[in-house]
Amino acid sequence: MNVxxxxxxxxxxxxxxxxxxxxxxxxxGASMNMQEKVEVAKALVDxxxxxxxxxxxxxxxxxxxxxxxxxxxxxxxxVCGLARCVNNDIDRAWEALKEAEExxxxxxxxxxxxxxxxxxxxxxxxIIARAVAxxxxxxxxxxxxxxxxxxxxRTEIDFLCKVVEATIAAGATTVNIPDTVGYTTPGExxxxxxxxxxxxxxxxxxxxSIHCHNDLGMAVANSLAAVMAGAGQIECTxxxxxxxxxxxxxxxxxxxxxxxRDVFHVDTRIxxxxxxxxxxxxxxxxxxxxxxxxxxxxxxxFAHESGVHQDGVLKERSTYEIMxxxxxxxxxxxxxxxxxxxxxxxxxxxxxxxxxxxxEQLVSAFEAFKNLADRKKxxxxxxxxxxxxxxxxKHGNDSDWKxxxxxxxxxxxxxxxxKVILSQNGVEKAVCAREGDGPVHAMFVAVxxxxxxxxxLDEFKLEAVSGGSDAQGNAVVVLGEQGSCKTYRGRxxxxxxxxxxxxxxxxxxNRVQRVHENEERRA
Numbered sequence: 312m313n314v315x316x317x318x319x320x321x322x323x324x325x326x327x328x329x330x331x332x333x334x335x336x337x338x339x340g341a342s343m344n345m346q347e348k349v350e351v352a353k354a355l356v357d358x359x360x361x362x363x364x365x366x367x368x369x370x371x372x373x374x375x376x377x378x379x380x381x382x383x384x385x386x387x388x389x390v391c392g393l394a395r396c397v398n399n400d401i402d403r404a405w406e407a408l409k410e411a412e413e414x415x416x417x418x419x420x421x422x423x424x425x426x427x428x429x430x431x432x433x434x435x436x437x438i439i440a441r442a443v444a445x446x447x448x449x450x451x452x453x454x455x456x457x458x459x460x461x462x463x464x465r466t467e468i469d470f471l472c473k474v475v476e477a478t479i480a481a482g483a484t485t486v487n488i489p490d491t492v493g494y495t496t497p498g499e500x501x502x503x504x505x506x507x508x509x510x511x512x513x514x515x516x517x518x519x520s521i522h523c524h525n526d527l528g529m530a531v532a533n534s535l536a537a538v539m540a541g542a543g544q545i546e547c548t549x550x551x552x553x554x555x556x557x558x559x560x561x562x563x564x565x566x567x568x569x570x571x572r573d574v575f576h577v578d579t580r581i582x583x584x585x586x587x588x589x590x591x592x593x594x595x596x597x598x599x600x601x602x603x604x605x606x607x608x609x610x611x612x613f614a615h616e617s618g619v620h621q622d623g624v625l626k627e628r629s630t631y632e633i634m635x636x637x638x639x640x641x642x643x644x645x646x647x648x649x650x651x652x653x654x655x656x657x658x659x660x661x662x663x664x665x666x667x668x669x670x671e672q673l674v675s676a677f678e679a680f681k682n683l684a685d686r687k688k689x690x691x692x693x694x695x696x697x698x699x700x701x702x703x704x705k706h707g708n709d710s711d712w713k714x715x716x717x718x719x720x721x722x723x724x725x726x727x728x729x730k731v732i733l734s735q736n737g738v739e740k741a742v743c744a745r746e747g748d749g750p751v752h753a754m755f756v757a758v759x760x761x762x763x764x765x766x767x768l769d770e771f772k773l774e775a776v777s778g779g780s781d782a783q784g785n786a787v788v789v790l791g792e793q794g795s796c797k798t799y800r801g802r803x804x805x806x807x808x809x810x811x812x813x814x815x816x817x818x819x820x821n822r823v824q825r826v827h828e829n830e831e832r833r834a
Contacts, residue, residue: 323577325568326518326544329355329561330364331593332377333393335552341597342798344822345377351596352381354589355388355549357667359580360561362389362415362544368407369400375407382411389455391415396445405452416449416456417487418442422474423462435470442474443481450482457485459522464488464495468506476511485518485544490533493526493556497536504540520544523559525551530559535567538577549593550601550608562586562607562639570633587640588666588696595700598787598800600774607639640664650684657695664692666699675702683783686806693776694783697804710828711821712761714814715739719750727753731813733761751812755788758816762823765793773808784808786815790823799823 332348335341343351348365355363365381366374382390390411394400396418408414420431420442427433433441442458449456458478463471475486488504495503504521508514521537521544523530534545551560565581572578590608594601603611613636623630654677661668661676668676679698684690712733721727728745731754744757755768770789775782787802801819805811 322572323543325538325542325577325579326361326520327359327561327565327579327581328362328364328391328520328544328546329360329548330522330546330558331355331548331552331561332381333364333366334546334554334558335548335550335593336366336597337554338552338557338597338599341552341599343377343596345373345380347596348377349380349384351549351593352385352390354585354592356385357582358585358589359582360388361580362391364391364393364417364546366407367393369394369403375403378404378407379410382408382414386412389413389415391417391457393417393419394445394449396420396441398448401445401448401452405449408453414453414455415485416453417459418445418449418456419459419461419487419489420445421462422460422471423465424467425465426462435473439474439477443477446478446481446483454484456483457487457520458483459487459489461489462491464490464500464503465492468503471503472507472510475507476513479511479513479517483517485520486514487520487522487544487546488537488542489522489546490524490530491522493524493530495523495533496529497532500533500536501540504537504542508541518543520546521559522546524553525556525558525560528556530557531563531567534559534564535575538568538575550590550599550605552593552597552599560606562590566607566634566639583638584640588664589640591696592700595802598789598802600772607634612636612639613641649690650681652680652684652690660692660695661699664696664699668699672702683806687782691776697776697783697785710735710824712817712824714810714817717754717810717813719753719809721750721753729753729757731757733817750809754809754813754816758813758820761817761820762827764823764827766799766823767791767793769798771812773812776804782806784811786811788812788815788819790816790819792823799826 332351336343352363352365365378368375368378378392390408392404392408394404394416401416401418404416420438422438427438446456446458460466460471460474479486519542521534521542523533545564547559547561547564549561551557565579568575568577587608590601601609603609606612613632657677657680658673676698683694712735715732715734718730726745727747727750730741730743732739732741742757742760744753747753747756751771759766769791772787774785776785783804783806785804790799799819799822801815803811803814803818
């Protein structure tokens with residue numbers, strides 16, 4: 312489809328298919344609970360994403376419930392669920408998707424020789440038959456059906472053409488060509504996509520999509536090559552999350568096409584000013600930090616330290632910046648507000664950072680801002696972002712423990728002592744510990760007393776949210792449950808790093824408690 316872009320020029324519209332909630336969540340340590348997935352899904356709608364792959368419903372009860380809830384609440388984007396070419400998978404996907412405003416079932420089956428021989432043990436004829444059956448079953452539920460020949464870029468081109476033709480004839484409205492292991496190169500990708508357009512007679516009946524992994528660092532380049540060859544949909548993730556080395560990065564692919572529209576002659580519906588806020592949100596809920604030198608959304612993406620570069624930017628920004636920071640959602644100036652600032656100023660700054668808050672949320676954000684401003688001299692954009700992110704992601708049960716206060720004594724000559732005051736349903740409880748290798752370990756030992764399940768402190772990270780000696784500390788902890796592969800993440804911020812650590816531990820313990828309560832109810 313051709314549309315007029317922001318400059319009034321005619322260009323081809325590319326569909327952005329975001330799989331952060333499915334493939335992105337498969338990054339080790341990046342799992343999200345249902346509330347977090349819903350928050351991310353809403354942010355993706357606001358970003359302008361066309362298709363949201365919400366999950367793999369048959370994979371787990373949690374995945375099913377998340378896809379169903381996203382289907383209920385998301386308006387303005389297609390909601391997609393993944394399924395193998397297996398009847399139960401497809402039925403389960405539809406059960407989760409059926410309340411969506413615009414549902415899509417995405418079925419897949421491996422096609423490469425190595426997958427046929429070692430994983431599936433199926434002939435080419437059996438592969439085509441099962442793929443067609445899967446598409447037809449999905450088509451019986453909804454009109455919007457996508458088919459992916461897994462490992463398509465290592466599949467013999469003659470066989471790939473046959474599979475694509477057969478699945479389009481069966482009713483697939485999108486055919487996706489995955490570079491499942493990130494093996495191909497841009498030149499090979501261009502040739503493969505062009506061959507499909509030349510040799511598949513019904514290729515005009517479906518949108519050709521591309522799904523590139525980043526094992527050799529070429530996911531974005533390969534996706535751009537596919538677009539140049541005629542692909543109409545790109546599958547990608549926020550911050551490039553995904554299996555192994557990740558997927559094509561949404562922010563990079565979008566800004567590459569927009570910045571070099573003179574080369575690609577395409578555009579998307581993405582509101583680029585929301586890229587940085589969305590990136591930060593996903594980083595918060597997954598606990599996976601965005602590298603400082605990450606293209607487009609990293610903290611250094613628009614930083615200039617070289618004197619030559621600084622001089623050039625001051626004279627003419629385009630000398631060293633091919634995009635403006637504002638165009639992707641960075642604030643022009645970092646230092647913004649202090650304790651004498653009013654609600655209107657805070658509201659304006661929050662809007663400029665890409666957030667839309669309800670009046671009730673703004674009241675809560677202003678209260679948190681004032682409390683922080685009383686504790687530090689200068690409040691930076693990063694501080695405000697942290698306040699808003701924590702507030703809009705805040706969720707829990709009535710039975711959750713709430714942090715109240717702590718006492719800590721430690722030194723190099725003796726065991727640390729910690730006393731933590733917590734409350735549950737308005738009733739306070741003190742937990743203490745005089746053991747551990749240091750104050751953080753002692754805090755973990757104390758807080759673990761709240762649950763009866765043996766846990767381990769698998770990961771602890773602490774970093775400054777903004778600059779200065781009075782900066783807030785952002786603490787992230789990951790707890791493991793002994794005898795299980797489950798992990799539970801907690802995070803919190805405070806100008807007191809020990810308080811931030813305790814709050815993060817309490818949040819993680821609450822997650823443990825909620826999971827076991829849900830399991831008991833299901834039993």
